[in-house]
Amino acid sequence: MPGFDAIIDQERPIRILTSLLTTRSIPHGILFTGIEGVGKRTAATAFAMACNCTGSSDGEPGATCGNCTACRKIATDRHPDVLRVSPSGLQIKIEQVRSLCQVLAMKPYEARFRVAIIADAHRMNPAAGNALLKMLEEPPDRTVLILTAPQTADLLPTIVSRCQHIRFKPIARHHLAAMLATAYGFSPADAQLTAALANGSVTRALAMQRSGWIQRRNWILSQLAERDRLSVTSLLALAEKTSQVKEDIPEMLDLMATWVRDVAVARYCPDRIIHQDLKRSILAASQSIEPGFLDNAGRAIAAARRRIRANANPRMTMEALWLSMAAARQTGAGV
Numbered sequence: 297m298p299g300f301d302a303i304i305d306q307e308r309p310i311r312i313l314t315s316l317l318t319t320r321s322i323p324h325g326i327l328f329t330g331i332e333g334v335g336k337r338t339a340a341t342a343f344a345m346a347c348n349c350t351g352s353s354d355g356e357p358g359a360t361c362g363n364c365t366a367c368r369k370i371a372t373d374r375h376p377d378v379l380r381v382s383p384s385g386l387q388i389k390i391e392q393v394r395s396l397c398q399v400l401a402m403k404p405y406e407a408r409f410r411v412a413i414i415a416d417a418h419r420m421n422p423a424a425g426n427a428l429l430k431m432l433e434e435p436p437d438r439t440v441l442i443l444t445a446p447q448t449a450d451l452l453p454t455i456v457s458r459c460q461h462i463r464f465k466p467i468a469r470h471h472l473a474a475m476l477a478t479a480y481g482f483s484p485a486d487a488q489l490t491a492a493l494a495n496g497s498v499t500r501a502l503a504m505q506r507s508g509w510i511q512r513r514n515w516i517l518s519q520l521a522e523r524d525r526l527s528v529t530s531l532l533a534l535a536e537k538t539s540q541v542k543e544d545i546p547e548m549l550d551l552m553a554t555w556v557r558d559v560a561v562a563r564y565c566p567d568r569i570i571h572q573d574l575k576r577s578i579l580a581a582s583q584s585i586e587p588g589f590l591d592n593a594g595r596a597i598a599a600a601r602r603r604i605r606a607n608a609n610p611r612m613t614m615e616a617l618w619l620s621m622a623a624a625r626q627t628g629a630g631v
């Protein structure tokens with residue numbers, strides 16, 4: 297799907313971009329902000345296509361045919377006048393910005409409008425940032441620089457002030473679920489669940505699927521449902537297993553928090569349960585918990601989050617957490 301049609305739930309950014317094209321008032325610098333995986337790079341590519349498409353049937357500015365030479369070259373990243381810079385390793389280095397400047401100092405090869413896309417611009421080191429700033433101060437001919445970053449605060453204020461800022465919001469849950477089902481073949485249940493937990497990011501949803509996240513979720517939530525029937529030995533084994541990959545722990549804690557939240561809303565608003573496919577077990581848990589459990593469990597998860605952020609020992613942190621989750625059930629005051 298070429299052009300802006302490929303981007304979901306970003307009406308406002310697309311309206312602004314289309315109006316820049318329609319009024320032929322393309323600025324020298326545009327800054328897209330928003331979390332990873334909401335369509336910033338796709339929008340930058342679509343904008344480059346819209347600037348250069350020669351095949352759009354109605355000749356409308358902003359339209360893309362997806363079939364002309366320019367569209368096809370841009371979509372497959374083979375167009376000499378659509379340039380892309382992204383971090384090499386952790387940073388965008390000065391050499392990368394310098395070589396971009398050298399190319400932009402020359403005339404465009406074949407484009408009506410040249411587009412340079414600097415993805416993750418917040419990863420420019422200071423030297424690279426200053427080199428880019430110079431380019432924005434003396435903009436090259438028929439060229440737009442499109443920067444992407446999570447938020448304006450991550451960039452030099454002097455760069456931000458020279459760009460038109462367009463904010464991309466997280467994708468609404470139902471739009472994301474529909475996209476995962478239609479474009480990526482998720483089952484309806486998996487699409488709903490992944491969308492509920494991906495915080496509005498397509499990238500995050502796909503990463504969750506790749507990592508076998510749903511299977512892991514099933515296992516962790518079944519352990520949570522069983523927690524007060526597990527022996528201390530089993531709880532410690534569980535802590536060991538769940539602390540093995542430190543990078544996975546924050547996501548696991550988020551998951552445990554959604555389960556606690558589901559148990560909390562189950563009795564009053566069962567429609568708002570995130571893990572809809574486990575509704576029966578969540579309703580059962582909500583009927584058997586003791587007063588104080590939810591608060592204590594929430595506090596135990598928050599404490600574990602703080603400890604992991606502060607670089608505490610993962611295994612000890614998870615041991616304390618699993619023991620608290622079980623004790624919270626038994627005593628109503630386990631933290």
Ligand SMILES: [Zn+2]
Pocket residue numbers: 348349350351352360361362363364365366367368
């Ligand atoms: Zn075209």
